[in-house]
Amino acid sequence: MANNNIGPKRLVVGAHYGTFDWLAQRITAIVMALYTVILLVTWLLSNETGYQAWAGMFAQQWFKLATFVTFVSLAYHAWVGMRNVWMDYIKPVGLRLTLQAFTILWLVGCAGYAAQILWRV
Amino acid sequence: MSEAAKKRPQFRNIHITDLAFNYRMPLAAKVSILHRISGVAIFIFLPFILYLLDLSITSEGSYERFRGLLEHPLAKIVVLGLAWGYLHHFCAGIRHLVLDTHTSNTKEGARTTAIITLVVSLALTAVVAVKLFGA
Numbered sequence: 487m488a489n490n491n492i493g494p495k496r497l498v499v500g501a502h503y504g505t506f507d508w509l510a511q512r513i514t515a516i517v518m519a520l521y522t523v524i525l526l527v528t529w530l531l532s533n534e535t536g537y538q539a540w541a542g543m544f545a546q547q548w549f550k551l552a553t554f555v556t557f558v559s560l561a562y563h564a565w566v567g568m569r570n571v572w573m574d575y576i577k578p579v580g581l582r583l584t585l586q587a588f589t590i591l592w593l594v595g596c597a598g599y600a601a602q603i604l605w606r607v
Numbered sequence: 608m609s610e611a612a613k614k615r616p617q618f619r620n621i622h623i624t625d626l627a628f629n630y631r632m633p634l635a636a637k638v639s640i641l642h643r644i645s646g647v648a649i650f651i652f653l654p655f656i657l658y659l660l661d662l663s664i665t666s667e668g669s670y671e672r673f674r675g676l677l678e679h680p681l682a683k684i685v686v687l688g689l690a691w692g693y694l695h696h697f698c699a700g701i702r703h704l705v706l707d708t709h710t711s712n713t714k715e716g717a718r719t720t721a722i723i724t725l726v727v728s729l730a731l732t733a734v735v736a737v738k739l740f741g742a
Contacts, residue, residue, distance in 0.1 A: 512707070515700050522697070537670040544664045564650050571647060589650075596653045603661045 511566045514559035521556040541607065550604045557600045561593040634721040642699040645692035652689055659686075683739045690735040691728070698728040 491497055528549070532539040543549050568589045576582040626632070632640075649656070662673035676682050702720045705711060711720050 512704065515704070519697065519701070537667050541664040541670070564646070564653075567643075567646050568650055571643065592650075592653070596657060599654065599657050599661075603657060603664070607664055 507566045507569075511563055514563040517559040518556055518563065521552060524552065544604065544607055553604055554601060557597055561597050564593055565589060633718065634725070635717040638699050638702070638721040638724050641695055642703075645696040645699075648692045649689065649696065652685075655685075656689065677739070687732070687736055687739055691732040694731045694735075695724070695728040698724045 497503065525543070528543050529539060532542065534542055544553065569586060572582050572585045572589070576585060621630075659673060659676075662669045662676065664670075677686065702724050705720065706717075711717065
């Protein structure tokens, strides 16, 4: 089955082409929405105030991991969205490829910064 | 072919100026393009958002610098803009998930959910604005 789906015979049209990205964008969106609720509830239920309440959340390992998973979800979500934007508006192939490559580098760089912030504290 | 069918105009590659100035876009279209604009804005400002997170959690001293930075009117405006972007993208995204379940998939439903999206996101943005510019 897979043999007729490689090289020049690769299927690039049809009912399911793009379904993975479509689904990934929705799943990552739900992850981010749930994280927003968890963040707000944890913050509001904190016994501390000010810096202690805010930074105290990020001091816990489970919260660091939840934040990082959410940020990786954000990066994937943004990749699908930005790719759609470039494909819709940028027609010259070279420029589009450059912008798509820049998008990946930008997002990976931001994910690295996020990891550094989270595990430095 | 009838005369009317022959003369019916076809619009292809609609120019951006037509979209911006000549056509009256339905509310659902405005919510949709704002969803895209807010997403791109958050993408561009990601390093700034992470910098604010960095300042806010790294130490008590950096937390004070974070608060000091937010005293600046320009910072307030940028943060308010990003807050709106997040809230609009959030609400419009939930609207998309609702539409994906084939709920509200009608002309009226699209308009109603677009109105709800705008009202909720703008109301929450107003709360952020009061917090930023008020007390």
